[in-house]
Amino acid sequence: MIVILKENPNPKQLTNLKNWITSQGITIHESQGVHQLILGLVGDTTGIDIDLIKALDIVEDVKRIQDPYKNVNRKFHPLDTVVDINGLKIGGGNFQIIAGPCSIESEEISQLDLFADVDVIQVGARNMQNFELLKKLGTTNKPILLKRGLANTIQELLMSAEYIMAGGNPNIILCERGIRTFETATRNTLDISAIPVIKNLSHLPIVIDPSHATGIARLVPTMSLAATAAGADGLIIEVHNDPEHALCDGPQSLLPETFAKLVKKIEKVRAAIA
Ligand SMILES: [Mn+2]
Incomplete structure (x- = not known):
């Protein structure tokens, strides 16, 4: 209520x-x-x-609010949440593109103290309902990128965000990365409609991961533009200088030059819908 x-x-x-x-x-x-x-x-x-x-x-x-989530509910918090990542803002009209390889690829980096130096903690799709983890993340003030589970509803995604926010951490970025359907032509099915649905239900920013959603590099630019046009607050795109030798997810990674061309097109779409 x-x-x-x-x-x-x-x-x-x-x-x-x-x-x-x-x-x-x-x-x-x-x-x-x-x-x-x-x-x-x-x-x-x-x-x-x-x-x-x-x-x-x-x-x-x-x-009365029938939805089981309150903190993440737009009815309770009408204005968009803007997550600040060391001065880089996302949400509330601020659009960001996150790009790079799937995994850490050099050993020196793996020696860092866990989470101490990272800007954003990503909760992978398969951990979306790891409630003990979500509660723990609620006690930090680090921005959290919360990925939608591949077989989870939008309401379940928002409930997971609710766990983090109820713990006191409002810095949550939601991420749609494709859901499992009967379709086999793509790795998953990108749920573009999740963007306007979530924008209506919640004040949290939503980014799209077209790389894991499609699993195919040549489909990534098209889906990136579609997600931008649909009102996403950002994109998370796998980019690798040598996709064939990437430790993980090479087939869905863009070459840096392809990515650079895509960014220019994304800017045009952003301007067109402004
Ligand atoms: Mn990956």
Whole structure:
């Protein structure tokens, strides 16, 4: 349930309302918008009388949220989340392209302290529902790139993000990387519609991984342009200078010169939909 307050609510009445809500065993997550304060009520709200709260002077509206996720829900947080990666912004109109090989390819790098020097921690598709991992990531403040599992629904992806966010880490970038269908012509089936669906349901940025979605390098540019046109906040593309000798995922990796040409086309699509 969310309680939308009127502008500049009387502080004493606000405190009374909050005290009454918490006395019912419900946790409050506050979200301050440009004009309005929104209270997200987390817990069993079935016993709460909506009309009683609506009748208060300081309350503009009360809505029940049927979706099982709250922190990642756009109803609770109407503005886009912008994730800041050491000054590089993604989401809220900021578009970024992540590119490089699939795996770490030199031994020196593997000696780094785990996660200490990385900019973003990626949760791979097969770990999307590793809830112990998600809870742990919720206690860090590192940006998390959360990939959709290959057999998971959009709601399940948002529930996984909810685990991270409920732990206190709001820096989440969602990633659609193809889902398993009956189609065998591509490695997976890229769910382009996930972009507008997620944009409607959640405030978190969404990037597309056309490399794992198709598994075929020659399809990557087309799907990158389609994802950009559909409103993705970014792309994560596998690029390798010697795909045939890549440690992993060579067949879906673009050569640097192909990637450079693609970036120019992506810029044109971005300009066309602006
Ligand atoms: Mn890969």
